[in-house]
Structure formats: structure tokens, C-alpha cells
Amino acid sequence: MSDAFRSAARIIVTGGTFDKRYDAIKGELTFTETHLPALLEQGRVKLPLAVDIRLLIDSLQMTEAHRLEVLEACRASPERSIVVVHGTDTMVQTARVVGGAKLDKTIVFTGAMVPYSVQGSDAPFNLGFALAAALTLPAGAYVAMNARIFPWDDVDKDRTAGEFKRTSGDRA
Amino acid sequence: MSDAFRSAARIIVTGGTFDKRYDAIKGELTFTETHLPALLEQGRVKLPLAVDIRLLIDSLQMTEAHRLEVLEACRASPERSIVVVHGTDTMVQTARVVGGAKLDKTIVFTGAMVPYSVQGSDAPFNLGFALAAALTLPAGAYVAMNARIFPWDDVDKDRTAGEFKRTSGDRA
Amino acid sequence: MSDAFRSAARIIVTGGTFDKRYDAIKGELTFTETHLPALLEQGRVKLPLAVDIRLLIDSLQMTEAHRLEVLEACRASPERSIVVVHGTDTMVQTARVVGGAKLDKTIVFTGAMVPYSVQGSDAPFNLGFALAAALTLPAGAYVAMNARIFPWDDVDKDRTAGEFKRTSGDRA
Amino acid sequence: MSDAFRSAARIIVTGGTFDKRYDAIKGELTFTETHLPALLEQGRVKLPLAVDIRLLIDSLQMTEAHRLEVLEACRASPERSIVVVHGTDTMVQTARVVGGAKLDKTIVFTGAMVPYSVQGSDAPFNLGFALAAALTLPAGAYVAMNARIFPWDDVDKDRTAGEFKRTSGDRA
Numbered sequence: 001m002s003d004a005f006r007s008a009a010r011i012i013v014t015g016g017t018f019d020k021r022y023d024a025i026k027g028e029l030t031f032t033e034t035h036l037p038a039l040l041e042q043g044r045v046k047l048p049l050a051v052d053i054r055l056l057i058d059s060l061q062m063t064e065a066h067r068l069e070v071l072e073a074c075r076a077s078p079e080r081s082i083v084v085v086h087g088t089d090t091m092v093q094t095a096r097v098v099g100g101a102k103l104d105k106t107i108v109f110t111g112a113m114v115p116y117s118v119q120g121s122d123a124p125f126n127l128g129f130a131l132a133a134a135l136t137l138p139a140g141a142y143v144a145m146n147a148r149i150f151p152w153d154d155v156d157k158d159r160t161a162g163e164f165k166r167t168s169g170d171r172a
Numbered sequence: 173m174s175d176a177f178r179s180a181a182r183i184i185v186t187g188g189t190f191d192k193r194y195d196a197i198k199g200e201l202t203f204t205e206t207h208l209p210a211l212l213e214q215g216r217v218k219l220p221l222a223v224d225i226r227l228l229i230d231s232l233q234m235t236e237a238h239r240l241e242v243l244e245a246c247r248a249s250p251e252r253s254i255v256v257v258h259g260t261d262t263m264v265q266t267a268r269v270v271g272g273a274k275l276d277k278t279i280v281f282t283g284a285m286v287p288y289s290v291q292g293s294d295a296p297f298n299l300g301f302a303l304a305a306a307l308t309l310p311a312g313a314y315v316a317m318n319a320r321i322f323p324w325d326d327v328d329k330d331r332t333a334g335e336f337k338r339t340s341g342d343r344a
Numbered sequence: 345m346s347d348a349f350r351s352a353a354r355i356i357v358t359g360g361t362f363d364k365r366y367d368a369i370k371g372e373l374t375f376t377e378t379h380l381p382a383l384l385e386q387g388r389v390k391l392p393l394a395v396d397i398r399l400l401i402d403s404l405q406m407t408e409a410h411r412l413e414v415l416e417a418c419r420a421s422p423e424r425s426i427v428v429v430h431g432t433d434t435m436v437q438t439a440r441v442v443g444g445a446k447l448d449k450t451i452v453f454t455g456a457m458v459p460y461s462v463q464g465s466d467a468p469f470n471l472g473f474a475l476a477a478a479l480t481l482p483a484g485a486y487v488a489m490n491a492r493i494f495p496w497d498d499v500d501k502d503r504t505a506g507e508f509k510r511t512s513g514d515r516a
Numbered sequence: 517m518s519d520a521f522r523s524a525a526r527i528i529v530t531g532g533t534f535d536k537r538y539d540a541i542k543g544e545l546t547f548t549e550t551h552l553p554a555l556l557e558q559g560r561v562k563l564p565l566a567v568d569i570r571l572l573i574d575s576l577q578m579t580e581a582h583r584l585e586v587l588e589a590c591r592a593s594p595e596r597s598i599v600v601v602h603g604t605d606t607m608v609q610t611a612r613v614v615g616g617a618k619l620d621k622t623i624v625f626t627g628a629m630v631p632y633s634v635q636g637s638d639a640p641f642n643l644g645f646a647l648a649a650a651l652t653l654p655a656g657a658y659v660a661m662n663a664r665i666f667p668w669d670d671v672d673k674d675r676t677a678g679e680f681k682r683t684s685g686d687r688a
Contacts, residue, residue: 196630197677290635
């Protein structure tokens with residue numbers, strides 16, 4: 001059994017649908033604070049984890065500077081297993097920036113199609129899924145959503161279907 | 173990228189806390205039907221999965237015959253990635269029966285400390301976590317709970333703490 | 345004990361925050377169908393109720409014609425106890441149209457500050473509260489929100505605080 | 517408009533299914549603390565309320581002394597509108613003790629068939645329903661559950677159906 005199973009992991013939060021909350025006064029979904037601690041408590045997580053609340057924005061508002069900031073946060077991480085919580089709309093772009101840097105770490109991007117604050121959110125499932133992927137996959141960058149794992153250089157979001165697919169074609 | 177990332181997986185349901193529901197007439201938690209389809213819908217699971225509702229019992233009521241039935245279901249599975257949803261109280265015993273058989277498959281036992289039907293359940297997180305582990309780990313039997321992965325022959329449930337630990341000692 | 349306690353009531357649905365759902369593809373809150381049946385099931389409602397799904401719109405989009413339609417639905421109702429589920433932004437305006445008509449019925453407007461589909465919604469509490477008010481108050485039109493009951497001609501929404509107050513001044 | 521609409525009310529908590537929580541270590545539903553503050557927050561309650569956490573027990577364990585304690589708590593209440601949160605199994609017995617005392621207050625017993633901590637609980641609906649009933653009904657003792665209101669001397673729990681009915685016969 002390798003040490004990988006005992007290693008701590010790091011979770012880098014950038015916002016996205018995952019973290020949107022309903023603002024009862026404004027009557028809309030906004031960002032106030034991350035749900036990550038609530039999610040880790042719900043998952044009764046026993047693994048020692050480092051949490052880095054880096055950004056709390058809609059991924060459509062991510063600039064190249066934001067993506068480089070995520071890359072640097074990954075590079076600086078002492079943990080080799082990293083989950084990046086990210087909006088789904090530009091998750092693939094950030095994964096490409098991070099994946100292209102060929103860090104010797106396992107970096108798994110995940111997020112949610114439905115906010116954690118909305119009933120029936122996919123956030124808890126996706127977070128658990130991404131964390132196990134980060135602990136077990138070989139070094140590289142991946143997108144892990146809704147029970148599928150994609151390498152960073154072979155994934156696109158199909159916005160009409162609301163899911164991720166291989167650029168090279170699924171189930172070909 | 174290996175084929176593993178495209179493979180379907182199998183989920184074998186045996187019951188356990190994961191699947192308990194509140195019976196408003198009896199005023200207690202019982203089994204009526206599995207929550208697994210609701211969980212897969214919530215997780216917006218896009219991976220083709222086979223689901224085998226094998227048992228729906230409290231794991232304290234599992235006999236040796238039940239454990240052998242789980243082993244045979246794993247052996248017969250055409251999918252090499254298998255998640256077994258199991259009660260936590262005797263999850264370790266069943267994992268030993270399955271692990272000792274040295275099947276050439278990755279079999280990951282998981283469950284929940286809080287029923288899916290109760291607010292704040294760890295079931296969605298654990299299911300996602302176990303499924304990624306089943307898709308990525310080498311052949312063998314494992315227990316995956318609350319963000320930790322244990323090999324079948326080095327795990328025990330600490331009933332006082334309500335968590336799983338290595339038999340050989342954690343963080344030694 | 346008067347017959348009022350055995351009478352059926354009518355619920356007229358017009359939409360509002362109460363009924364907004366998250367659209368995972370669009371990434372926003374929209375209307376698809378009312379949550380009322382789910383709410384009545386959750387409340388284990390044993391009272392025979394008539395449900396009239398009249399509109400499913402944001403109350404900011406309500407026109408005078410819509411308000412007259414609500415009034416006519418109240419007038420035509422064979423039940424004397426009526427709850428109108430309505431968006432909070434213009435609830436007071438519609439209550440004035442209905443209240444001014446002096447129908448010999450008890451008509452209680454309610455809604456939600458947080459959609460039923462969002463965790464921690466006030467919709468179930470408000471629906472129960474409004475329904476009891478409709479069954480017990482004398483004829484007239486009222487706004488019932490968040491455990492307060494207001495007559496139709498002495499209520500305003502304080503949008504900054506996200507609550508309803510008496511026009512004539514609270515706690516004076 | 518009478519003062520009744522501005523009066524504060526009192527909520528007396530005695531426990532019951534309403535307040536049961538899942539104990540993940542014991543694997544069963546128990547009492548630890550009341551959910552009432554969480555429920556009032558969820559209902560965004562704006563009415564000034566007094567909360568009296570009197571007991572936290574299963575109503576099957578209520579003795580005559582407990583019932584007299586509830587009666588005295590009602591008698592001592594400075595508020596004339598009182599909701600008593602109570603287990604459903606012996607709610608009727610306690611309502612009879614309180615109702616027989618003919619206090620000049622409106623005392624409404626309510627509870628839940630499904631604990632607040634379980635998904636889809638009727639607790640928020642029932643609490644809102646009972647509170648409006650306590651604010652609007654004439655003095656007397658009542659049972660208010662699942663959208664029905666019963667006078668204290670004409671109600672029984674039908675345990676097979678899991679609902680309350682008039683002793684004198686429903687819909688006769």
C-alpha cells in the first residue's frame with residue numbers, strides 16, 4: 001500500500017456554481033462565502049486536508065491572471081493531491097493552463113451543475129469523487145464531474161447537455 | 173490514458189445505514205427501498221453504471237451466507253470496477269471475505285454514518301468518493317469512507333469514534 | 345366548534361420566489377412547475393384542498409390584468425378560505441386589488457423569501473401559517489408572511505430588510 | 517384590526533418526533549437539543565416570540581407529572597397565544613389536561629410525523645400552521661396537525677393511518 005493513501009490533500013476553492021448562495025434580499029444567487037467547510041463536515045471527512053479559499057467568483061469572470069493564480073497555487077502546494085473547485089463554464093480553460101505546466105502533482109478540477117445551497121445538488125458527490133481521484137490518479141491534471149474523469153487535454157463542456165465530454169469523441 | 177476512465181462500473185447494494193428511511197407510522201428507521209437511484213440522479217451521474225440491488229438489510233444481520241453472496245456477485249460482475257454499498261458495522265468482515273478471494277477486480281466498500289434520508293448525510297460524498305476509487309485503484313478490495321481509503325486487510329471500525337482506522341495504527 | 349374547521353380551502357398559485365427552481369443548464373432560477381404538490385405532501389396535509397395553478401410568474405411581471413384575474417379566481421372560488429401564493433415584490437398591490445373588492449371570503453396572501461428548492465426555504469412554514477390564517481380569520485384580505493399577519497390596507501414590503509411591515513408603523 | 521395580530525406568542529417545547537436527531541455513533545434517533553431555533557430561522561420569523569424549552573422527551577414517556585408541568589407552563593405564560601410542540605403519541609392526553617383547565621388563552625398543540633432532521637419533514641409546515649392558529653383562534657386548547665385543527669375534546673390519533681381524527685367522526 002503506497003503512502004498516497006495516507007497523504008493529506010489540498011482543496012483550492014475558486015467559486016463557481018458550487019458555491020453560489022441565494023440572497024433573499026436581492027432575490028438572486030450570489031457569492032458570500034464558500035460552502036466547503038459545510039461540505040467537509042457533511043462528508044464527515046477524516047483525512048487531514050488543507051483548504052485554500054483563493055477566489056469566489058463565477059468562472060465566466062475568470063481572467064488569464066486568475067488562471068495563472070490557480071496554477072501558482074498548485075505549484076506552491078506542499079500536498080501532491082489537489083482538488084480545484086471551479087465554475088463549470090471555464091473549468092476546461094483553467095485545467096489547460098494548469099495541465100500544460102506539467103507539475104508533478106495530481107490536480108483534479110471539479111465543481112457543480114447545481115449549487116450546494118439548492119436541494120439535490122451534485123456538489124457533495126462531485127467533491128467526494130474528485131478527492132478520491134486526486135488521491136489515486138498518477139500526476140497530471142484532470143476534470144472530474146458527475147462520475148466521469150477526463151484528462152485536461154481531452155475534455156470540453158457541452159453547454160446544451162450540461163455535461164462534460166471528451167474532445168476526441170465519447171464512446172467512439 | 174487507459175481505458176479505465178471509460179469503463180462502466182457496477183454498484184452492488186446491500187443496505188446499511190446508507191439506505192435507511194424514516195417510517196412515519198412506526199416512528200423508526202427501516203428499509204423499504206434503496207436510495208441509490210435518487211443518489212445517482214442527484215450526482216447527475218453520466219457514467220454508464222450497472223446497479224445490483226442484492227440485499228437491503230442492517231449489516232448486523234449479515235450472515236456468512238450473505239457475505240458469500242456478495243463475493244459471488246463480485247465474481248460474476250462483468251465490470252472490473254465495483255462499489256459495494258454496505259452497513260458500516262460489519263463492512264470490514266465482508267471486505268475480508270471478498271478481499272481474501274483475490275479477484276482481479278477493484279472492489280470498494282462504502283456506506284454512510286448518517287442515512288441518505290437524514291439531513292446532512294455523508295452518503296453522496298462517500299458514494300462519489302468510492303466510485304472514483306473503484307475506477308482508479310489497482311485490483312484489490314478496499315474500504316473507502318469519509319475521504320479515507322483502506323486496504324481490506326488493514327482496517328477496523330472504531331465504534332466509539334464512529335470512524336474507520338488502520339488496524340496497523342494510524343499516523344504512527 | 346364552527347364548521348370552519350372542517351371546510352376545505354383553496355390555494356391559488358401565481359408563482360413568485362416560492363416556486364422558482366434552479367435550471368442547471370441555464371445556471372439560473374426560473375419557473376418550470378409549481379412546488380405546491382411537493383409542499384402539501386411534505387406537510388402531510390389531510391385537509392381536502394382545491395389547488396388552482398393560475399399563473400407561474402415573477403410578481404414584478406404582474407400586470408393589472410393579472411391582478412384582476414386573481415380577484416376573479418377568488419370571487420369564483422366555492423371555498424371561503426383561500427390562500428394565494430404570490431411573489432413578495434408586488435404581493436401588497438394584488439392584496440389591495442383583492443381586498444378592495446370586499447368579498448365575503450378570507451383570502452390570505454403568502455409567498456417565500458427563499459425558493460422552496462433552496463435549502464432552508466421559508467415556503468413550508470409560510471404555507472402552513474397562511475393556511476391556518478385562511479381557516480380561522482374573519483372575512484377579509486390579509487398578507488401572512490414569516491409569522492406575521494397584516495390586513496391588506498396596512499402593509500408594505502420593506503425591500504431593504506426583506507420583510508413586511510405595517511404602513512401605519514410597527515410596534516408604535 | 518385587533519391587537520392579537522401584534523401580540524407575541526409563546527412556544528413551549530416538550531420534544532417528540534419533531535425534535536429527534538440522528539446519532540451517527542449510536543445509529544438511532546435520539547434527543548440532544550431542540551430544532552426550534554433552526555426552524556424559526558428557516559421560517560424567517562419576524563414575530564417576537566418567547567421560547568420555553570421545557571422537556572425533550574418522547575411523548576410515550578410522558579407521565580401525569582409532565583402533563584401537569586405543561587399545564588402550569590401554560591398558566592404562567594404572560595402570552596395569550598401558545599404553541600406546545602409535543603410528541604404525537606400522547607399529544608391528545610396532554611391537550612385534555614390543558615384543555616380541561618379552561619385557561620383564558622389559546623393553546624395549540626402540534627408536532628411532527630417526521631423529525632425535522634429527516635428530509636421532507638412536516639415540522640416547518642405544522643409549526644407555521646399551529647402558530648397562526650394560536651394567534652387567531654378564540655381561547656381554548658386545540659390540536660393542529662397537517663392542516664387540520666381539532667378542539668381538545670374531540671380528537672384522537674389514528675396510529676394505523678398516522679393522522680389525527682375527530683373522536684365524534686370525520687366527515688360524517
